[in-house]
Amino acid sequence: MTEHDTQHHEPHDTRVYWYVFFALFVLTGASFFTYSDYWPFHDTPAVGWAFMMAVSVTKATLVMLFFMHLKYEANWKYVLTIPASVMAVFLIVALVPDVMWRYDPGPGGSTPSLERVRHAPRPQEAQWLHPPAPHEGRPAHH
């Protein structure tokens, strides 16, 4: 166990962890706020998705920098994090064409098999299953 002498094991002031915890708590609340009635962008869900992803990335960065101690580590952290980030970007880029592939047996969609055409759910039928607004406690979001 001589290796750990080269590591920096001096204790930190723990206050920074409490500040990060409070920030994470506030960010979780912000993310959950998109669910509440006071969120102003219910009609454009893409705004909510972008906001939630930005909040999640911020939270993950805070956990990685402070709780996982990466802010204070030596340059080896770049050897691990940079290739992982590059691969994550590759994964997103590689999957983008598939996201556009709607399995919707209608104009603009792909040509799926007969079995899928027969059994795939239809948005119009989903409408029948949702009653008009007076029966519901809160307005339908999507």
Add this chain to the structure above:
Amino acid sequence: MAQAEAHGHHIHLQYQPALPLPNGKLFLWLFLSTEIMFFAALIGVYVVLRFGTPVWPRPHDVHLSEPIGAFNTFVLICSSLCIVLSLEGAKRDNPAAAKFWLLLTFALGAVFLGVKAYEYQAKFSHGIYPWQPHSLIYERPDVYYASAVRKRMVEITTPLVQRRGQIEEQLKKLEPGSAQRTQLEAELQQVMQQLAICEQHVLSVVNDTDVKPEQLAQLSYRIMHPWTDQQGKQHPPLGEEFPILHGLPMVIPGGNLWASTYFTLTGFHAAHVLVGLIAFAFFLPKRLGLDRTVHLEALGLYWHFVDIVWIFLFPLLYLF
């Protein structure tokens, strides 16, 4: 070198590690990179499937509770803080503090798993499973759904019809006015009432050869949600109001895909939480002094990774 030996000095070779961190920590970071790839693949697939389908179920229909998800997120964030404070306690050579915070981390992790189990139970009890044949989810209110409902109604009504036949047989042999006869007649009335409920609410819809999809959709709505009849009277869901009508198939468009992705993502995450808890249980009995900082750091890194995965899973599964 020969000169040094001639002078009687030993050559002191100094160990220079390739990276200035212990092997265990390096290994754990490399392991975390593989786990990141594992979850990135699952999350990527979820995103593709969710945004590629024409219809996705509403959270209410699949008994998904966003506040419970937010609570679970908060629990994991607290547990991440606790394990970091445990590591700080060990660095200060304070084993009591380290053990206290580690115990709190373990307890919060157990709370997370308990809440997850409660959520899973809420779905299973409503017939939402990620696999056939237990799953009662159908995608469209079509002839296949009607046929599945008819099949379930046969299972429900067959014992009732048999019992009715038995009672009628027995009643033929008994004299009028006997106590046994009145008892059997009361039971017969109950059985007939149950059959009438089946006929009125379900069989009248699904046995109609010209039934329209809107009517099947209405039946499915009544099975799943509280509903109001034409007279304006409020009813609870059919399975609650009439216990005989439990286990009826439902139409949840996109529900099967939702169940597969939800249970896969949260199931693998819960398995990782469980592995973390087992690791904590292994270290809790030990003395968590300065010599254990490396182990606590490793535990912390794994636990923070589990927290980060949940930080991404929560909005993707609950709020999107």
